[in-house]
Amino acid sequence: MPRLETTLRLPAQDELQQLLQGLLQPSARIDSKYLYDDRGCELFTDICRLDEYYPTRTEAHIFSDHRDAIAAQLPDTPQWIDLGCGDCSKTLTWLDAVQPARVIGVDIAGEFLHSSMAAVARANPELECVGVVCDFTQHLELQELLAERPTNPPVFFYPGSSIGNFEPRDAMRFLRRIRALSGEHGRLLIGADLLKPRAILEAAYDDASGVTAAFNLNILNVVNRELGAEFQPELFRHQAHFDEAHRRIEMHLVARERHSVRLARHTHRYFGAGERIVTEYSHKYSVDEFRALLAASGLHCSHYWADPQDWFGVFLAEP
Numbered sequence: 646m647p648r649l650e651t652t653l654r655l656p657a658q659d660e661l662q663q664l665l666q667g668l669l670q671p672s673a674r675i676d677s678k679y680l681y682d683d684r685g686c687e688l689f690t691d692i693c694r695l696d697e698y699y700p701t702r703t704e705a706h707i708f709s710d711h712r713d714a715i716a717a718q719l720p721d722t723p724q725w726i727d728l729g730c731g732d733c734s735k736t737l738t739w740l741d742a743v744q745p746a747r748v749i750g751v752d753i754a755g756e757f758l759h760s761s762m763a764a765v766a767r768a769n770p771e772l773e774c775v776g777v778v779c780d781f782t783q784h785l786e787l788q789e790l791l792a793e794r795p796t797n798p799p800v801f802f803y804p805g806s807s808i809g810n811f812e813p814r815d816a817m818r819f820l821r822r823i824r825a826l827s828g829e830h831g832r833l834l835i836g837a838d839l840l841k842p843r844a845i846l847e848a849a850y851d852d853a854s855g856v857t858a859a860f861n862l863n864i865l866n867v868v869n870r871e872l873g874a875e876f877q878p879e880l881f882r883h884q885a886h887f888d889e890a891h892r893r894i895e896m897h898l899v900a901r902e903r904h905s906v907r908l909a910r911h912t913h914r915y916f917g918a919g920e921r922i923v924t925e926y927s928h929k930y931s932v933d934e935f936r937a938l939l940a941a942s943g944l945h946c947s948h949y950w951a952d953p954q955d956w957f958g959v960f961l962a963e964p
């Protein structure tokens with residue numbers, strides 16, 4: 646059986662305080678991590694299969710077209726760290742080419758992580774598998790674990806353009822953390838969604854069949870559960886728009902009519918008609934901008950791969 650380490654008790658009291666504080670700001674916010682409860686993970690899987698949602702499919706093509714060339718640039722028998730591994734399906738496609746000494750799956754969803762690591766271990770009896778449960782966007786505490794195998798450099802695998810969820814300053818903080826854990830021979834293999842015409846971007850985040858709308862609205866059910874709040878999802882509608890100035894898709898929930906929501910004991914918030922809650926940013930980069938972000942984080946981009954349309958970029962970076 647794989648090892649499972651839990652470095653976070655969730656949901657911690659201070660996280661719930663943060664959630665509440667975000668909802669009480671003049672411009673209300675819910676952290677996008679609350680999108681991913683069980684139902685949210687299911688809906689996100691559905692999103693990845695939508696015609697309009699190109700990132701997952703495009704990245705998968707880049708990976709399968711260049712798998713051996715990418716693997717050839719990685720250190721031998723690395724420790725493969727899948728950040729936000731989910732069901733570990735992306736990692737499974739790399740095992741043959743990379744031959745890692747062990748796989749470390751990191752995710753915030755503990756039970757899910759345990760069963761997916763168990764499945765990886767079952768299919769690869771020789772492979773050492775470790776699951777680490779934590780909110781790695783806040784606390785990536787892997788130094789002790791990595792130090793158990795000092796001769797196997799880490800390869801951090803961060804696909805899917807999840808980096809786009811961070812605002813650039815936080816992205817840099819996170820990448821610096823990865824750099825600090827990399828040692829001399831560590832590498833980062835990361836996927837980033839690239840700038841493209843607004844219509845394509847907006848359709849990807851507001852699909853015709855309404856899956857993304859359901860995904861966004863589901864966050865209110867999560868908040869209701871976590872906080873004991875009383876949001877009525879039907880009083881909000883999904884909106885996604887590309888903010889040119891910040892170069893990001895913003896997902897909002899827009900109040901359909903004025904109403905007041907109980908958030909917690911003795912705490913209500915009034916929403917005017919048209920007032921918004923920001924639920925997710927998804928930043929888009931040019932290749933040069935993303936290289937610059939890596940550089941500002943102390944990481945040098947040594948190789949880069951893209952699809953023929955330049956819609957999505959895969960970057961390999963080293964300290």
Ligand code: AVJ
Nearest residue numbers: 692805806807809810850927
């Ligand atoms: C998983 C964060 C990369 O930003 O494209 C998909 C999440 N939100 N549709 C993204 C998402 C709405 C996705 N990431």
